Amino acid sequence: MLKCKDVSIKYENFCAVHDISFEVRDCECLYIVGENGSGKTSLLKAILGLIHVSEGEIVFDKKTDIGYLSQNGGVKNDFPASAFEVVLSGQVKKTKFFYSKEQKNKALQKMREMGVFEARNKCFRELSGGQRQRVLLARALSATDSLLILDEPLTGLDFAAAEELYKTLAQLKDMTIIIVSHDINGALKYADKMLYLGMGDSFFGTPDEFIKSGKLSSFGGGAK
Amino acid sequence: MIMEFLSHPFIVRAIVCGGLICLCAALLGVTLVLKRFSMIGDGLSHVGFGALSLALALNAAPLPVAAPIVAASAFLLLKLSENSRIKGDAAIAIISTSALAFGVIVTSLSGGTNADISSLMFGSILAMNKADVYISACLAVIVITVFVLFYNKLFAVTFDESFSKAAGVNVSAFNSLIALLTAVTVVIGMRIMGTLLISSIIIFPALTSMRVFKHFRSVVISSAVVSVVCFIFGIFLSFVFEIPAGAAVVAANLLAFALFSLKPLIVK
Numbered sequence: 001m002l003k004c005k006d007v008s009i010k011y012e013n014f015c016a017v018h019d020i021s022f023e024v025r026d027c028e029c030l031y032i033v034g035e036n037g038s039g040k041t042s043l044l045k046a047i048l049g050l051i052h053v054s055e056g057e058i059v060f061d062k063k064t065d066i067g068y069l070s071q072n073g074g075v076k077n078d079f080p081a082s083a084f085e086v087v088l089s090g091q092v093k094k095t096k097f098f099y100s101k102e103q104k105n106k107a108l109q110k111m112r113e114m115g116v117f118e119a120r121n122k123c124f125r126e127l128s129g130g131q132r133q134r135v136l137l138a139r140a141l142s143a144t145d146s147l148l149i150l151d152e153p154l155t156g157l158d159f160a161a162a163e164e165l166y167k168t169l170a171q172l173k174d175m176t177i178i179i180v181s182h183d184i185n186g187a188l189k190y191a192d193k194m195l196y197l198g199m200g201d202s203f204f205g206t207p208d209e210f211i212k213s214g215k216l217s218s219f220g221g222g223a224k
Numbered sequence: 225m226i227m228e229f230l231s232h233p234f235i236v237r238a239i240v241c242g243g244l245i246c247l248c249a250a251l252l253g254v255t256l257v258l259k260r261f262s263m264i265g266d267g268l269s270h271v272g273f274g275a276l277s278l279a280l281a282l283n284a285a286p287l288p289v290a291a292p293i294v295a296a297s298a299f300l301l302l303k304l305s306e307n308s309r310i311k312g313d314a315a316i317a318i319i320s321t322s323a324l325a326f327g328v329i330v331t332s333l334s335g336g337t338n339a340d341i342s343s344l345m346f347g348s349i350l351a352m353n354k355a356d357v358y359i360s361a362c363l364a365v366i367v368i369t370v371f372v373l374f375y376n377k378l379f380a381v382t383f384d385e386s387f388s389k390a391a392g393v394n395v396s397a398f399n400s401l402i403a404l405l406t407a408v409t410v411v412i413g414m415r416i417m418g419t420l421l422i423s424s425i426i427i428f429p430a431l432t433s434m435r436v437f438k439h440f441r442s443v444v445i446s447s448a449v450v451s452v453v454c455f456i457f458g459i460f461l462s463f464v465f466e467i468p469a470g471a472a473v474v475a476a477n478l479l480a481f482a483l484f485s486l487k488p489l490i491v492k
Contacts, residue, residue, distance in 0.1 A: 123438035
């Protein structure tokens with residue numbers, strides 16, 4: 001699906017991402033973990049093509065539509081929009097002027113799959129945190145049928161809602177998923193591959209290899 | 225009274241021009257308010273003041289001088305707002321006060337009177353001529369066409385810029401288009417509404433509608449209706465009580481805002 005070779009991302013006076021290499025195969029789930037300021041979001045933005053890499057390259061093996069869920073949903077709290085309007089906007093790139101009947105049905109179908117069909121006419125800002133993430137996930141899923149990129153999707157969710165979201169993501173077997181996360185436990189449990197970004201230190205491999213590498217301790221023993 | 229009100233050609237012109245401008249401002253206002261760009265409208269009106277003063281001093285037609293200057297500043301302000309390293313709001317404040325000072329200096333040096341400054345500041349319903357009617361009609365056609373054809377893209381870009389960018393939508397082209405249309409709307413509208421009050425017709429209708437409506441489509445439609453109704457009511461007030469048009473329209477908008485704010489209380 002996607003290869004990162006020796007990628008570095010530099011801003012004017014500091015280096016956000018230093019010499020990272022990894023590969024994501026089709027239908028794999030990659031968790032990117034690391035402390036604040038370790039360059040996770042920069043790396044994500046580079047994969048999305050929103051910023052340029054300073055060195056190295058990021059190569060997709062074919063042209064891929066990306067469904068993206070930004071940090072905090074990227075959403076302003078007072079925005080007047082129905083959940084359906086939000087999900088429909090996932091297909092914005094595939095439509096010239098107006099959404100077709102099929103596109104509307106697809107949006108409704110994705111809402112059913114994410115369990116937010118009942119909330120379709122509700123105002124987005126009045127939904128619970130968990131429901132919002134599901135609506136945004138439905139939007140991302142109507143934008144792509146191959147690659148999902150999620151930036152901190154669990155922020156602001158309580159334990160039960162987070163657990164629900166993990167289960168939903170695990171059910172998306174045909175999808176390649178890249179998730180930036182703080183939650184190391186969830187990553188160890190649900191990831192196929194893990195990319196750990198530390199200060200001047202990184203790791204890429206399976207969760208088992210990550211545990212063996214001993215880098216887990218740098219998370220302050222938060223994992224069990 | 226209403227017949228007498230409509231028997232003056234200048235009032236009819238003001239209502240046609242102003243109504244169309246208010247429609248444009250309200251539509252653009254929904255995106256500007258939700259994208260946190262409301263201050264751009266305010267900044268542009270001050271730049272517009274400077275530019276119109278310059279046109280007046282040079283004895284030139286107002287639109288050809290002011291429109292390009294304001295459009296250029298619209299792009300500049302947009303860039304400043306997008307660039308988080310510079311404090312966007314502070315930069316806008318510096319630009320707008322400088323433009324205001326420039327306008328006042330130009331007017332007094334060129335022998336303009338306080339009446340000139342005052343009419344630019346507070347607007348006048350006498351300001352519209354036949355050409356303005358055609359120009360505002362063109363602007364309204366363009367803005368409405370853009371909103372109808374690109375409604376879905378506008379929603380996506382307004383709701384979540386980074387998602388749209390990642391999906392491959394040309395977000396900066398849309399932002400530039402909105403900035404350009406806002407600039408033209410401000411330049412034409414400020415001669416009726418005045419520099420100090422023009423940004424209110426961009427901001428008020430969207431905020432008023434958002435008090436009651438919760439879907440994007442209904443907010444857009446309601447803003448357009450509220451804006452035009454408030455404008456006509458405001459001009460009527462201005463005529464009856466002989467108060468400046470701009471201030472009367474703002475008062476009408478404030479009234480609408482208060483009425484719409486009552487709704488949650490009534491429903492509960």
